[in-house]
Amino acid sequence: MSNPSLSGVQLFLLVYFFSLSLSLAVAYLYRRWQEGDMLRRFEDLMRHRASLHGMLKILSREAQEISSCSDEDLDHWLRRGPAYTPEGQTLSDVDREMEILHGELLRLRAPKHLDSSRMHLVETVERAREWISRVLSSRTPAQIRSALSMRADEKTLADLARANERIRQFALRHGINEQDSFYHDSYFYV
Numbered sequence: 001m002s003n004p005s006l007s008g009v010q011l012f013l014l015v016y017f018f019s020l021s022l023s024l025a026v027a028y029l030y031r032r033w034q035e036g037d038m039l040r041r042f043e044d045l046m047r048h049r050a051s052l053h054g055m056l057k058i059l060s061r062e063a064q065e066i067s068s069c070s071d072e073d074l075d076h077w078l079r080r081g082p083a084y085t086p087e088g089q090t091l092s093d094v095d096r097e098m099e100i101l102h103g104e105l106l107r108l109r110a111p112k113h114l115d116s117s118r119m120h121l122v123e124t125v126e127r128a129r130e131w132i133s134r135v136l137s138s139r140t141p142a143q144i145r146s147a148l149s150m151r152a153d154e155k156t157l158a159d160l161a162r163a164n165e166r167i168r169q170f171a172l173r174h175g176i177n178e179q180d181s182f183y184h185d186s187y188f189y190v
Contacts, residue, residue: 041109041110041111042111042114042170045108045110045111045121046167048101048104048108049121049167051101052098052101052121052124052125055101055128056124058090059091059131065087066144066148074141074144075141078139078141082135082138083136094132095132095133095136098125098132101125102122102125102126105125106122113166113170113173114166114167117162117166117167120162131147
């Protein structure tokens with residue numbers, strides 16, 4: 001009887017097939033891990049975007065309340081000190097939240113296709129914080145009204161709309177369905 005042994009060619013083909021299968025499996029697992037990592041970073045960016053959107057709504061509401069005040073009310077507001085009024089407290093609270101958000105956005109590793117959208121969000125936070133600072137540091141009703149007029153809502157909304165479009169295109173390219181996202185309303189719509 002012959003001894004069933006592998007010839008050199010058969011052994012080479014077996015090792016080659018095994019190493020090829022192993023490398024394909026590793027490549028598949030690496031790609032799945034990359035897709036999961038990209039999706040996690042995408043979700044992080046969307047959570048930050050939703051937080052910013054909520055804070056901008058609060059700022060808009062407070063700006064409308066403050067701008068509807070008469071000069072006498074604003075003068076009284078300034079004498080009490082903005083930090084001791086409900087509106088001033090709200091602005092200070094939002095400023096603190098935005099400071100935290102700003103740091104998180106700077107540290108966030110966004111997918112490279114969305115890095116410009118992340119930077120738009122960073123710039124929006126910086127503009128909003130500058131606006132809050134101008135309102136809270138005003139000394140006269142005229143300065144408050146001037147700060148209120150510099151709110152630049154349209155630029156902020158345009159930035160968010162641009163960021164939304166980039167995000168939407170990224171989601172479409174990577175097969176992320178807007179409706180499947182648990183934050184899709186705040187993610188994709190201003």
